[in-house]
Amino acid sequence: MSILVIAEHDNAQLNPATLNAVAAAALLGSDIHVLVAGSGARAVAEAAAAVAGVQKVILADGASLADGLAENVAAQVISVAPAYTHILFPATSAGKNVAPRVAAKLDVAQVSDILSVESADTFTRPIYAGNAIATVQSADSIKVITVRTTAFDPAASQGGSAAIEEQAAVADSGRSSFVGRELAKSDRPDLASASAVVSGGRGLGSAENFKLLDGLADKLGAALGASRAAVDAGYAPNDWQVGQTGKIVAPQLYVAVGISGAIQHLAGMKDSKVIVAINKDPEAPIFSVADYGLVADLFQVLPELEKAL
Template sequence: MTALVIAEHDNASLKPATLHAVTAARQCGGDVHVLVAGHNAAAAAQAAAQVAGVAKVLHADGPALEHGLAEDLAAQVLAVAGGYSHILFPATASGKNTAPRVAAKLDVSQISDITKVDSADTFERPIYAGNAIATVQSGDAVKVITVRTTAFDAAAATGGSAAVESVPAVAASGKSRFVGQELAKSDRPDLTAAKVVVSGGRALGSAEQFQSVLTPLADKLGAAIGASRAAVDAGYAPNDLQVGQTGKIVAPQLYVAVGISGAIQHVAGMSGSRVIVAINKDPDAPIFSVADYGLVADLFEAVPELVKAL
């Protein structure tokens, strides 16, 4: 029984989501192999070989794989899928785009967004916006799985000594092409990997106040900044900051919710946080039901005072 983890990388280094998926794969039992599919990605393959618990790295290198287009990546996974009992993808935008294509081609049911491995064929995953946990048992010969990375500790990035095996790269499918990308640069930690997250809601009132209130607090805490869907829809923050069921799932050591009511959609994306602090002037706001510490106060007064105290 061997599991294959599909690595996420930038052709130079592994993305943190891969390390979390390796941990889930190890819990499935048996050896863990990692597929690094890219172009001029030898450095990423070597990084995968050093991950603790990885027995082998498959390195597919070709121009069609440079940008991780789902059609070509799925074809590459299918080309090496024989003999694997589990194929695991991080539950990221890329993983969610590619995994269903692989499952469909293998004629198996995808097991989505797992948060726990009970055994080699039994997994737990949230349903109903995280209000219930389903235990799913699969009888398929191959389990195609997406892993909620925040639910698993990251495997150690060093300490391994896996062999790197080159495998033939697939040709371009021609079904899609890479046009371009615009990458936002920030000195802040990545939202999904940050140990501290400060999120704001619609109560902040404007994009200017969203920045002026939250930025000093985030700077003091060394935190990433997030937002509720209501704040994003109102134009206070960009889409990539949205935390929630339809945004990003986070599980930091500390989550500070400022002016967020606590709708189910938002709570589904941050309820796994170690410590949750809520600041809201409404004492009946649902966010207080999941918060470890709650402060009923006007955020425009409380947050600056908190910044001064820090």
């Protein structure tokens, strides 16, 4: 079996999510190839070639792939798809944008957000906001899969020595065009890959009060997150949202402050290694998944905790 992993990148650096997808691919077989579709992305291809377990890197470099337009990237994947039994994407915004297009064009069923590899054709994935785990078996000749990155430890970024093979980039489909990109800049770690996350919920009461989390996050070197309720209320920006409709995280430490623990939020963080919950409601659902829970007024506890650290 030959397995193709679609690299996620910004034409300069390889996104760490790709390493998790490679780790999932390694459970399927040893003949792992990585497709780098971009423009001026030679450095990304070299980084992918160094990943442990990767046998070959396919570099498709051209102007049509510069901005990662889903139609063009999907066409590039489809051009090489017949040579593979499995095509894996990280289950990120970019991966979820391209994978369904590839599956539809190949006329196969997509296997989404896998948590484990049971065999070459059998996988587990969450359903009902993570409240149940389904075992899915695919009979398709080519299996298009998205990988929940928090479920697989990343492959080593060094140790490989794969060959880089260049391939012509597909022509621009003309179906979409790149208009612009607004990137949120922060001195804090990236939320999706941070080892510690401090998240706030509706219990903080206002955007001004949400800033109370800054000191604790600084002491822990943590990224800031938020519940959907806090985002909807305007306390925090949308890209901080953790949950089923936000980002799925699994840091070493997750601190939930003023978060009740709705199902959709728990689906995005319950795989964290250590969960600390601070809430004045002893019946809050967040305590059901917390390793450490503190029933207290967060406005009193936060300054004390920050001082203690």
